[in-house]
Amino acid sequence: MNAVPAGxxxxxxxxxxxxxxxxxxxxxxxxxxxxCMPEDEYAWLPRETLLSFEEINRLVEIFAEFGVDKVRxxxxxxxxxxxLPTLISLLKRQTAIQDIALTTNGILLDEQxxxxxxxxxxxxxxxxxxxxxxxxxxxxxxxxxxxVLRGIAHVRTVGLTGLxxxxxxxxxxxxxxxxxxxxxxxxxxxxVRFIEYMDVGGANDWGMEKVLSQAEMLETFRQAxxxxxxxxxxSSAPARRFRLPDGTTFGIIPSTTTxxxxxxxxxxxxxDGMWYLCLYARHGVDLREPLRMNDDASLRTRIRSGWxxxxxxxxxDRKALESSSERGQFIQIDELRQDPHLxxxxxxx
Ligand code: SAM
Ligand code: SF4
Ligand code: SF4
Numbered sequence: 001m002n003a004v005p006a007g008x009x010x011x012x013x014x015x016x017x018x019x020x021x022x023x024x025x026x027x028x029x030x031x032x033x034x035x036c037m038p039e040d041e042y043a044w045l046p047r048e049t050l051l052s053f054e055e056i057n058r059l060v061e062i063f064a065e066f067g068v069d070k071v072r073x074x075x076x077x078x079x080x081x082x083x084l085p086t087l088i089s090l091l092k093r094q095t096a097i098q099d100i101a102l103t104t105n106g107i108l109l110d111e112q113x114x115x116x117x118x119x120x121x122x123x124x125x126x127x128x129x130x131x132x133x134x135x136x137x138x139x140x141x142x143x144x145x146x147x148v149l150r151g152i153a154h155v156r157t158v159g160l161t162g163l164x165x166x167x168x169x170x171x172x173x174x175x176x177x178x179x180x181x182x183x184x185x186x187x188x189x190x191x192v193r194f195i196e197y198m199d200v201g202g203a204n205d206w207g208m209e210k211v212l213s214q215a216e217m218l219e220t221f222r223q224a225x226x227x228x229x230x231x232x233x234x235s236s237a238p239a240r241r242f243r244l245p246d247g248t249t250f251g252i253i254p255s256t257t258t259x260x261x262x263x264x265x266x267x268x269x270x271x272d273g274m275w276y277l278c279l280y281a282r283h284g285v286d287l288r289e290p291l292r293m294n295d296d297a298s299l300r301t302r303i304r305s306g307w308x309x310x311x312x313x314x315x316x317d318r319k320a321l322e323s324s325s326e327r328g329q330f331i332q333i334d335e336l337r338q339d340p341h342l343x344x345x346x347x348x349x
Contacts, residue, residue, distance in 0.1 A: 010066045012277075012310035019072040019236065019265035021063050023056060024348035025081040026271050027340060032104050032141040033129075033208070034343050035168055035197060040141075043340045049272035053087040055291055057094075059269065062299055064096035066307065069159035072101040074348035076271070079108035085119035092120035101125065103166070103349065107144045109151025113158045123162030125193075126152050130174050131184055135319060139173070152188050164251075170197050170211040178217060179224045182250055193239045193251035197312035199318060199330045200279060208327060214240070214254035221250075227291060236263040259315030268347045269309075276347050280314025280330065 009017040027045050029037055048081040051059070060071060067096040071091055078084060091100055102116065109126065116124070128148060130136050136145040155163050164186050169175065178194065184306055185192035221228045221244070231241040231249065238260055239251030254260075268276040275278030285306045290298035321327040331342050340346050 009060055010304060010307050012088050012284060012307050014262070014311075014313075016263065017265050018063070018070070018267065020065050020267070020306050021068045022072045022074050022268045022348045023058065023060070024075050024269065024346065025056070025073055025078045025084065025087065026050070026076040027343070027346040029075060029077040029105070029304070029345055030080060030107055031077070031144070034139050034141075034169070036349070038202070038205070039285075042343065042345075043337060044134075045270070045272045045340055045346065049288065049308075051273050051288065051291075053090055054286075056087060057275070058301075059273070059287060059291060060091060060097065061094060062296065062303065064094060065300070069096055070099040070101070071097055073104060073346075074103045075106055076345050076348075077107070078102060079104050079112055084112070084116040086122050088116065099123065101162070103127065104151075106148040106151040110147060110154050112245060113145065113151070113160055114156045116157050116330055117160045121160065122165070124160055125164040125166050125167045126155070126190070126224075127168075128152070128181075129167050130177055132177070132181055133143055134160055135174065152190070156189055163188065164313070165190045165192045167192060167194050169194045169217060171210045171212045171266045173210075175212050175216075175220075178220050182221070182244075184249055185250065191241075191249055191251060193194040193253055195253040197328065198255050198258040198279075198315075200349075201331065201336065201342055201347075204264060204328075206329065208322070211256050212251045212256045217252055218242070235244070236265045237320035244251065255315050256319070261313035262317045264313075270341055270347050274341055275303070275306065276341075277310045278312030278314040279344075279347070279349075280318065282331075282342065284347075 009019055084344055088100055099122050102121055103125045106126040129139060133145040137143055167181055181192050196213065197206065197211045218228055225244045227245055229243045231243055233241060238253045240253045241249055243249050273291060274284035274286045275287050285302050287299060287302060318327060336342050
């Protein structure tokens with residue numbers, strides 16, 4: 001076997017190990033969030049290129065040989081992929097995988113929470129940016145706010161653990177709801193994490209003036225709650241966590257103003273088997289071809305050399321453009337239309 005021997009880490013050019021794999025199971029979505037999928041129609045990945053559950057499971061097995069022990073299922077909207085719990089059950093049998101998480105918009109959670117729990121899902125994150133139905137409708141172009149809230153409530157009812165609520169914080173959109181969202185998180189027993197608005201993929205009206213920074217968010221919480229204590233953690237997780245005086249914890253993912261590329265151990269697999277080493281990477285590594293040829297040696301070579309040559313620090317590079325005022329749209333819309341892989345919804349958030 002060609003894998004890295006047990007105990008030895010596969011490291012990239014900055015000495016970062018490979019630990020976490022985000023697997024997009026579909027590029028389709030039942031919402032049209034303005035910051036992610038602002039258009040009605042997209043060039044979708046051809047059906048025959050989509051990996052089967054067995055193929056995804058095989059790839060994860062090989063990634064595990066190189067140190068991956070955490071998998072997050074995402075999309076597009078992962079609950080649109082039929083029989084998703086079957087994939088979770090398959091992954092659950094892999095002893096090297098210690099943590100299986102899911103990021104969803106919550107619309108289909110009401111009907112699927114029980115089977116996700118039964119399949120062994122370890123943690124669930126539901127994205128929710130507002131508690132106001134009319135704002136939800138204008139952000140997502142859909143009228144499914146009540147279904148999302150029902151889905152979130154159902155998580156607790158069925159005893160699924162590890163609930164997080166992810167909120168993209170956007171100036172002029174939901175900056176007046178931060179405290180309300182924390183209070184909502186307390187009610188549903190979920191930890192809220194605020195994500196700074198990122199200039200990824202199709203976020204085509206992104207502008208620095210819309211980014212609500214970590215510093216601004218913390219100031220809002222200090223004013224509302226008195227004190228906000230940072231929690232000291234030795235973790236490569238993207239969220240910085242904080243504690244309020246009543247013990248409530250919350251997170252901020254400051255990708256735009258305070259990138260955390262230095263400790264990034266994450267990479268992404270698209271639903272058609274392209275491997276991206278950074279959220280901002282323009283090119284991916286084709287793993288579908290060797291996978292479908294049953295060429296494990298070539299798969300291992302592509303993964304090993306891909307990671308060993310990894311130089312990506314996408315969010316830091318984007319930030320560096322600010323000093324010359326060049327930070328704007330990441331990829332122009334014409335280019336996005338030609339390659340669906342460049343979209344956030346294709347590579348998973
Ligand atoms: N559809 C699922 C959902 O929305 O949870 C999973 C896929 S979605 C691409 C994953 C995460 O990316 C969501 O929490 C979403 O809010 C986040 N996201 C998408 N575009 C973003 C942007 N421009 N800036 C920050 N976060 C973004
Ligand atoms: Fe919204 Fe997630 Fe769908 Fe993107 S993939 S449009 S963030 S629900
Ligand atoms: Fe990792 Fe790229 Fe995100 Fe930086 S921008 S944290 S390197 S995925």
